[in-house]
Amino acid sequence: MENVKQIKESRKAYDEMDQFTNEEFLQIFLQNQIGMEQLTETIEQFWKVVPDLSLFSLLYNSEKKMIFPGVPEVNRQFLAAVELGRRIELAPQKIIGEIFGSRQIGEKLICVQRGYRQERLTLLCLNTKNKIIFQKVIFKGSLNSATVHPREIFFEALRVGTNKIMVTHNHPSGEINPSEQDIKFTKRLKECGILMGIEVLDHIITGSDNYYSFAEQHLI
Incomplete structure (x- = not known):
């Protein structure tokens, strides 16, 4: 069995975790819990249970508690990690705000972006x-550009999984x-949005007391 340290180094540690095998994940999880001499035996026991x-969710609680027999603390930590992963997967997206039109968001952005001494380009998904x-500030520039x-x-849009975006930046x-x-x-x-199947709804520029909407000017 390949050493856990070697696995991490060969896969650039956590930068490429999506490429880890199930076996490697188990090794990484167990490496600090049990001795290396017990690692192979413990993992074999896991695959027996x-x-x-895909069958894990069908196990009775009594069976889940015996995944790592003899090491109850490891068992508790493993089940806690599984439950946390389940909650992350089911967690609803946080709603930051709602857009009814360019005017509504433009007037709100005037207040938010007024006073910035640098240009900030912000993405809204x-x-x-x-x-x-x-939402995320993508770039902070000089006073001129x-x-x-x-x-x-x-x-960022692809990472979030959205198919609609708006961008905004201020003119200091x-x-x-x-x-x-x-x-x-x-x-x-x-x-670019057309090619990628992501609709660019608007680009809004804000000033000290007004805004400019490319959508309202039919330029987008």
């Missing part, structure tokens, strides 16, 4: 009911008219 992971489920590539935006000068760079960036963002 749980020959297929929406669900199918136009509720905001994720905020240069960002669409890939950073769509990387207070002026809301889009620059030529803003227009080119918005067009590029829209084109």
Whole structure:
């Protein structure tokens, strides 16, 4: 059996955990709980009780408590980890806000972004009911420019699993008219969204007391 340390090093530790086998996960979980000389025997015992992971949920509680016989503390930690994973999987998405239109979100963003001394480009990810489920500042720039590539935006959108996004950034000068760079960036963002199947609903620029919506101007 390959040493756990070697497994971690060969797979760049936790950066590639999705590539770990079930056997490797068990080794990593058990490495600090029991001695290496018992590792093989303990894992073999696990597969006797749980020959297929899909059958785990069908086990009686009495059977689950005997997955690692003789080491009750390991058993408790394992069952706690399984339960935590189940709760994470079932946890509902947090709703940050709801969007009814560009005017509503634009007026709200004026208050939020007013006073920023640097340009900040923020991504808003929406669900199918136009509720905001994720937001993140993608870029902070100088007072004069905020240069960002669409890939950073769509990387986050794909990670979240959304098919609708909005982006917004502020103009510290207070002026809301889009620059030529803003227009080119918005067009590029829209084109990338079409290719990736992610709808870009709007790009909103905020100033000191007003906002500019590309959607309201029919430019997106």
